[in-house]
Amino acid sequence: MQPMRPGPLSLALTLATALAASAALAASPAPAEGENGMVVTAQHLASQVGVDVLKAGGNAVDAAVAVGYALAVVYPTAGNLGGGGFMTIRLRDGTTTFLDFRERAPLAATKTMYLDADGNPVPGASTDGYLAVGVPGSVAGLEAAREKYGTRERGELLAPAIRLARDGFVLEPGDIAALADGNDMLAQDPAASKIFLKDGKPLKLGTRLVQADLAGSLTAIAEGGADAFYKGRIADLIVKVSEANGGILAKADFEQYRVRELEPVTCSYRGYEIVSSPPPSSGGLIICEILNVLEGYPIAYLGYGSAETVRLMVEAMRHAFVDRNTALGDPDFVDNPVEKLTSKAYAAEIRARIDPYKAGVSEDLKPGGFAEAAETTHYSIIDKDGNAVAVTYTLNGSFGIGKVAEGTGILLNNEMDDFTVKPGVANLYGLIQGEANAIAPRKSPLSSMNPTILSKDGQPFMVIGSPGGARIITITLEAIVNVIDHGMDLQAAIDAPRIHHQWLPDKVFMEPFALSPDTIRLLTGMGYDVGVDDGWPVWGEAAGILVGGRNLSEIEAGGGARYYGAIDSRATAGAAIGY
Structure with missing residues (x-):
């Protein structure tokens, strides 16, 4: 059968629609300009935090650390203390380095932990519950970067995030749009619901979002550094809720976490x-x-x-x-x-x-022996001296598992899904992967x-x-x-x-x-x-x-x-x- 040719009216409408869409996409706003520094993030309050650090004399790494903590408050869909990521650094003299603070598989993890008795993946096991949580690395990574390449004190860099969590910030249209994707999931968890919803209903435009428990966790980190997260009360609370809900996180997972340079x-x-x-x-x-x-x-x-x-x-x-x-x-x-x-x-x-x-x-490229989703955030910073930092960190899916460890205010990741659950089975992002990325204790899943x-x-x-x-x-x-x-x-x-x-x-x-x-x-x-x-x-x-x-x-x-x-x-x- 030959395809029908459009008549004059339908053709005109098609062309008008295409032209309108083309016009909408044809022009972008001018890039922002700066002579002394630039900070680009997915949330405007976090961007301002970074600029303020640069103006106060901090370098690009200092700004990156402050932004990382601030995004954990103002961009809960992906900004995090309960996830992990990577930082690429280029110093003014051309020296480059890379910090890996990716999540790690718990010590109790096994290659077949998400498969049923017949060897088939259990739906949702690697994405939806506490069994999906990898050992978080963000706090260790931000602290490692600050200690080796930053110039400012930890308390100074955490202060903006603590203030935003303690005093709250007013939700603007972009914030409401980001929360909208997670409202149904967050409503299923009592600890998350009482923070990100009101009486079980989505927060409204202009609401001030206050996160008192998260402010407490950030304050503890400001006072005690990474040990406050990995060896203290925060780790204890995360392990407690994991154990109570079918997870396998243990205190030793936190105590043994190390950043790789x-x-x-x-x-x-x-x-x-x-x-x-x-x-x-x-x-x-x-x-x-x-x-x-x-x-x-x-x-x-x-x-x-x-x-x-x-x-x-x-x-x-x-x-x-x-x-x-x-x-x-x-x-x-x-x-x-x-x-x-x-x-x-x-x-x-x-x-x-x-x-x-x-x-x-x-299929012709498939190697011999091989059998056959998405919220992350990136920010870019450069300072007056030309030090440049690129950071990408993640909870994996939007809001991770959508659950908060009670008393911490911290959303937890579902990063274990980035492993090969079973060769030939697609993950959250449709990737079909092989044995090189199989689950093993202390191993980090492959990332993009x-x-x-x-x-x-x-x-x-x-x-x-x-x-x-x-x-x-x-x-x-x-x-x-x-x-x-x-x-x-x-x-x-x-x-x-x-x-x-x-x-x-x-x-x-x-x-x-x-x-x-x-x-x-x-x-x-x-x-x-x-x-x-x-x-x-x-x-x-x-x-x-x-x-x-x-x-x-x-x-x-x-x-x-x-x-x-x-x-x-x-x-x-x-x-x-x-x-």
Whole structure:
């Protein structure tokens, strides 16, 4: 049967709708400007906390620590004391380092802990209850960063978060929108409900959200440091509620938690040096692998959103994600092929395997013996001396398990779902992973988080990262490509509609209006399955900084402000603030 052709009226309406949507997406607001520093976070009050620290003489690490604690108060969907994450640091002298404060599996964890007697995953076991909670790392990570690379006292950096929790803050539209996604889940937990709802009903616009128990926990940390969290009353309360509700957390899990300082992953792209996250994150490796593949193609000439550009990006993503999902894991447990995945020679091998005329087939890339969701937050900071910090930390799903340890005010993560529950079974984010990421005591699950810093000619160029589950990798990647290859200003580069491919399922996911009908038709003709992913209405909330101009041409011409910051327009509560 031939498809029906639209009549003149329906065609006119279609064109009008498309033009209206195009106009809405065509222009982004100008990036924020600053001469002495820039802070970009997903919540405007936290951004202001960071700027205040910089103005008071703190460096970028000090600001990052204060922001991390503040987000635990003002951005409960992902800001946290009960989760974990990563911090990439580039100091003014060019020295770089990486702090891993990812959650760890409890000592009592087992490889099959989420499977029933028949070896099948128990629905919700790795996401919904206390059995899903990994040992939190955020407090240890923030304190490790402050002690080694910061300049200010702990109490000074915690004071803003304590004040926001004790005195409360007024909920604005973006805050209400963030809470809306968790209201039903939070209502199921008495401790969470009495904080984040009123008489079981969602909080209203203009409500002052006071978190007295969280203020108490933050005060204890201000006075006693990380030991107050890991060796004192806070850990005792979390263990108590875990034991009472089928969890396996023990006091020894907290007492034995350690932050790892690791060498960052490094690579180059068209003359720009990239520093990003190493395992147990896949993010830095896979971004480098994809960029190495794309470096062999004239992406700028082919153009943003063209069928050829999209095809090459998808094939690079396909090959990189098969490596991500099958070969990578915690470096204390797995020998990760870092040199191979970041090598230009390996990228050339991948390019040689990409068919120039038709879509690749993901099943054909499946390794021998292999059997076959999303709230994180990222913030970017740079100070007057050029010290740059990129931080991504998470509870995994929005609000984690949606439960608060009574008396602490702390929401707990459901990070155990990032492990391979069973090879061939998709996790919360649709990732199908292998044995390298199997559950083991003290092991960290594989992550996609990739706090990233770019430099050029020895000077900082860009700080970038995003939340978004498996899409974190492609969101960050596309922001970089949009700036370097397509010449977009930072805000436009972050706001631009996105595409994503993660090996399995073998589908090109796109945001609405990311690709034109003509481009989709050409890709479909080559064998690609392309479609809007209705299950992901919002793809991440990237936060970035560009040094020396709004875009590449302005940087090369000189004369712009020193720093430009942009928070994703998808982040309704966020702000980029410079001074």
